[in-house]
Amino acid sequence: MNKIKSLADLKKLQSEVQSKIKLREKGDNPDSLIQIKVSMATCGIASGAKETMTYLIEELDHQGIDAIVTQTGCMGYCYAEPTIEVTIPGQKPVVYGFVNKTKAQEIIEKHLKFNEMVDGIIPAAYATINN
Numbered sequence: 001m002n003k004i005k006s007l008a009d010l011k012k013l014q015s016e017v018q019s020k021i022k023l024r025e026k027g028d029n030p031d032s033l034i035q036i037k038v039s040m041a042t043c044g045i046a047s048g049a050k051e052t053m054t055y056l057i058e059e060l061d062h063q064g065i066d067a068i069v070t071q072t073g074c075m076g077y078c079y080a081e082p083t084i085e086v087t088i089p090g091q092k093p094v095v096y097g098f099v100n101k102t103k104a105q106e107i108i109e110k111h112l113k114f115n116e117m118v119d120g121i122i123p124a125a126y127a128t129i130n131n
Contacts, residue, residue, distance in 0.1 A: 031089060032089055033066050033067055033068050033089065034065065034066065034067035034068070034086070034087070034088055034089070034112060035067065035068050035070070035085075035086075035087040036056055036060075036067060036068070036069045036070070036084055036085070036086050036087075037070055037071070037072040037084065037085040037087075038052060038053040038056070038069065038070070038071050038072065038082065038083075038084050039071075039072055039073070039074060039075045039077070039081065039082065039083045039084065039085075040053070040071035040072065040073070041073050041074035041075075041078075043074070043078040043081050044074070044081045044082050044083065046081070047081035047082050048081075048082050048100060049071075049081060049082035049083075051100075051101070052082045052084070052099050052100060052101065052104055053069060053071060055101045055104050055105075056069050056084075056104050056108075057069050059104070059105065059108060060108065063108065065108070065112060065113075067112070072085070075095065077095070077097055077122055079097075080097025080098055080122055081097070081098075082097075082098070082099045082100070083095060083096065083097050083099065083122065084096050084099050084104075084107075086107065086111060086112070088111075088112070088115070094111070094117070094121055095121065095122040096118065096120045096121060096122065097120055097121075097122045098120055099120070103118070103120060106118050
C-alpha cells in the first residue's frame with residue numbers, strides 16, 4: 001500500500017474503498033438490478049471488449065444507474081464482438097453485438113432508461129448465456 005502524503009491521497013483511497021464496498025453490496029441481490037455481461041473471451045478482448053466494459057462501468061456510475069457489470073466467457077458470437085448481454089429485472093436477456101462506446105451509450109440512453117430496443121440485437125434461441 002502506498003503511503004498517504006496528502007489530503008488528496010486520502011480522498012482517493014476513500015473513493016476506491018467506497019466503490020469496492022458498493023460493488024460488494026450490489027452483489028448480494030443481483031436479481032433486483034440491471035445486469036450487463038460483457039463477453040471477454042480472446043475474440044472479445046481483441047475487438048475492444050475491455051474498453052467497452054470500462055466505459056459501461058464508468059458511465060453507469062456517472063449517471064447513477066444501479067447495475068452490475070461483469071465479464072463472461074465466449075457467447076459464441078465471435079463475428080459480432082464485442083458482445084454484451086443486458087438483463088433488466090423481470091425481462092428476458094438481450095444480446096447486443098458490435099458494442100463500442102457509441103453503441104454502449106445508445107444502449108444506456110434507450111434500453112436501460114426507456115426500455116426501447118436498440119439496433120444491433122443478436123437474435124438467439126436461448127434463455128441466457130448460462131444455458
